[in-house]
Amino acid sequence: MSKPHILTFETYDDWDSEPMRNCFTVHQFPVSGNLQELDQGFREQIKAFAFKGHSILGAEIIDGFPNLELIANYGVGYDTIDVDYASSKGIRVTNTPDVLTDDVADLAVGMLLALNRGIVGADAWVRSGNWASNGAYPLQRTISGVAVGIAGLGRIGRAVASRLQGFNTNIHYYSRSEKDTPGWSHHNDLIDLARSVDVLIVAVSGGPETEKIISKEVINAIGADGLLVNCARGSTVDEEALIHALETKALRGFASDVFNSEPDIDKRLLTLDNVLLQPHQSSGTVETRMKMGQLQRDNLLAFFGGKPLLTPVN
């Protein structure tokens, strides 16, 4: 039996590309991004994409593959995929949720602790070799007893909150409806949440609905003694308002794994001393990337085997 044909976008680690080639006949989407480099006859053969969500996957590409039935995304976020358009053409979309939840929540808590305790600067303080002559590192701030707000109590928000409970923090959260939680305080207004906490952690989904929901007003409501941590999508934050707040010390600090226009991020962020910057590595562990690749392939195999998709998003 011949292997089903799939089209891949971007590159994969060896531990993914080898099992992928064992299961499928793998074709590569042109690096140029120009689908016309693939001839019409070839494109008609393609029923499924193995997608990585770094580029825009909209109507133009979708229409280029008249027999496309599945877009299997590698990653939990699928905001670069036009899911509505895919749905309108009867094309299914899958993602890789759950397997990366722990890693994303771990990095969110790690970013918060590192920012609040000045861990990056403290490492440089020692490595300079001048600890003895420079004396004690400047005092930082405590986490205990602090009120932490989680914007979005989906899988990731809940995992972040669960971790932070152990740090003697008071958990507040924003979501459209109140959830079943162990005594966490619900807010149905994001500004109200921001006013009530010292630390705001963004854990909402990406996409047009949450674009710049961390607005100038929300940032001001966190306040000059507060911190903002983003483990969601760069698009959720009004970065212009954020940078202004950081430059004028209207916000104490900002830690983020995601940015507008990443990886080519706003250069003003690079020199601020009250920020912690991470290169979109929330799910970037060997263990989790292996699970993400496996889940992507399992969705593709389910599709070609006529079985129910494991983690559909539409």
Next chain:
Amino acid sequence: MSKPHILTFETYDDWDSEPMRNCFTVHQFPVSGNLQELDQGFREQIKAFAFKGHSILGAEIIDGFPNLELIANYGVGYDTIDVDYASSKGIRVTNTPDVLTDDVADLAVGMLLALNRGIVGADAWVRSGNWASNGAYPLQRTISGVAVGIAGLGRIGRAVASRLQGFNTNIHYYSRSEKDTPGWSHHNDLIDLARSVDVLIVAVSGGPETEKIISKEVINAIGADGLLVNCARGSTVDEEALIHALETKALRGFASDVFNSEPDIDKRLLTLDNVLLQPHQSSGTVETRMKMGQLQRDNLLAFFGGKPLLTPVN
């Protein structure tokens, strides 16, 4: 009523020195460390020290103050104070436990997450401005599902373990006797603990009893895929064996807030890329330092007021 006389060692922040001067007539121990600079008549007046545990406080200094009755230490660790000798002379010693437990445990977890997820290197990756040209940050390792060992389950060890429970880790601990815990695994042998875990966190007290208990054998038992985190005292680790293990990749990584001969630490540590170095800042937050100063003064006030000491260690 005249204020009681006390002798202070090292300097204090304004928020401590001002209330200290309000309560006491404050004298300063000579910066030279030579107690002969203080005349005998003056020394006979001194009944209490406000000590900071950075220098050695042994028989020589204690004998210089024939009417000394209290050494009030600022900090939880008192391994630089010869408590046995003080006890033999009927001198009481107090410290400042509990108030710093949360901060120390927070930093221990922060160090573990920062080390395991490469947070310091990732910040530099972004700040270089070359994220776009360098591409994705190298994959790190996950914390979920990992077995974590805590050496010493006192206040701080327990606080570290409680926090790490939320990260889906399996908690093991070493202590002389089994403790009442929520399902954590007890080991009465340190090498056995080290063999059973991926991450070993040192949380024992300092002093001669624990000197180099993190021996070459223990380090080798953690193994080439394991991490060592020290939030206790530098003296607990055989630093020569540790550096050799790090240089030969017999240990995956090391994070520490404490070192032998700190602040002038072994220069070989400064250039290793598999270490995270912190300048003894575990209790270094504004909030906690205020509480530590208050507790030190409260012990001094209790002593001069003829009341029971709040946090005696002998």
